[in-house]
Amino acid sequence: MIDLNEVYVFVKVVEAGSFVGASKQLAMPSTTVSRKIQKLEDTLGVRLLQRSTRKLHLTDIGRHYFENCQQSLVAIEEANALVSQSRAMPTGVLRITSPTDFAINYLQSWVNDFLALYPDVQIELEVTDRYVDIIEERIDIAFRSGELKDSSLIARRIGPKQSVFCASPDYIARAGKPKTPPDLTQHDCIIMGTSLKNQTWRFITEKDEISVPVTGRYAVDSMQLVVKAAHNGMGIAQVPYPLVIQSLEKGELIRLLTDYSPPIQSIYIIYPSHKHLARNVRVFIDHVVALTQPHAPWDAKL
Structure with missing residues (x-):
């Protein structure tokens, strides 16, 4: 030989x-x-x-x-x-999925900057609030919050997800303010999801964590529409704090149950594996990490 x-x-x-x-x-x-x-x-x-x-x-x-x-x-x-x-120099198509509100408020500007830096990269962005199987649907990168369902995926934390409870002044004038979490059972709650059934909201107190069953007349799988519904007086909403900061400051929405808070979750950038990671995927991850560390732009203090 x-x-x-x-x-x-x-x-x-x-x-x-x-x-x-x-x-x-x-x-x-x-x-x-x-x-x-x-x-x-x-x-x-x-x-x-x-x-x-x-x-x-x-x-x-x-x-x-x-x-x-x-x-x-x-x-x-x-x-x-x-x-x-x-x-x-990264090249090729990068497929990303993200929740709607996150894409509008943060991801779109990151994509703009990334494409300007790397002219040989193309990005296909799927904006959806549904759960996306990134292996089945050949997604390179996903942005998610909450618990990771698939342990075979790599999840890198890029910041916290803080939520608040709020409603419009019109709704409060009509239905009153809940003083404790159990009071929510007497209110219309706007549900983030596709079903009104079997919904619970969780609360952290100084001593423990409690779960309260909630009901309402409106469920929608878009956080942007949940916020709009709250503005329209349709009920009490649990929403990410950054989405309603300005509305709370202007008095368009009123924060409720300030002595109680939902558990602080995390926002992750998720991808299939560290091994044989395509150059465009690796560089985009580094791009996002540089923009979110040590403090993410949505990490507002309550």
């Missing part, structure tokens, strides 16, 4: 014009260079070089062999360069 290292040494010897010149380029003793050429000739069963005290001469078969091998090595070096360039 031909040793490709010996072929490489042979090409370098011919290009340098001597064993000594090749040994300097290859950073190996000239005796090693000579031995590799001899082993290559023995394997091939032909003489490639005529040696003399002054210079080297290629045999006819040696010349043909050199020309073919040199072209092949150049092709390999070009292929290696392409791989290195692809690792240095």
Whole structure:
């Protein structure tokens, strides 16, 4: 079997014009260079070089062999360069999924900056509040909050998710303010989801955690529409604090149950595996981490 290292040494010897010149380029003793050429000739069963005290001469078969091998090595070096360039500069299509409100408020600006930095990358962004199976649907990166269902995925925390309870002044004037979590059972609650059935809201107190069953007349699987419904006086909503900061400051919504808070969750950037991670995926993850650490832009203090 031909040793490709010996072929490489042979090409370098011919290009340098001597064993000594090749040994300097290859950073190996000239005796090693000579031995590799001899082993290559023995394997091939032909003489490639005529040696003399002054210079080297290629045999006819040696010349043909050199020309073919040199072209092949150049092709390999070009292929290696392409791989290195692809690792240095991300390319290709990056498929991302994100909840609607997160994409509108944060992710869109990150995508704008990323595409400006890397012109050879294309992004396909699926904005949805449904659960997306990123393996089944060939998603490279997902943004999610809460508990991770699939332990085979890599989840990197990029910030907290803080929620508040709120309602419009019109609703409060009509139905009153709940003073404790159990009071919610007497109120219309706006449900984030596709069903009004079997809904509970969780609360953290100084001593423990409690769960309260809630009901209402409206369920919708879009947090943006939950917020709009709260503005329209349809009930009490549990929503991420950053989405309603301005509304609370303007008095368009009133914060409720301030002595109680839902558990603080986390927001994650999720991807299938650390191993063999495509360059565009790795660079985008680093891009997001740089923008969210040490403090995420939505990490507002209540």
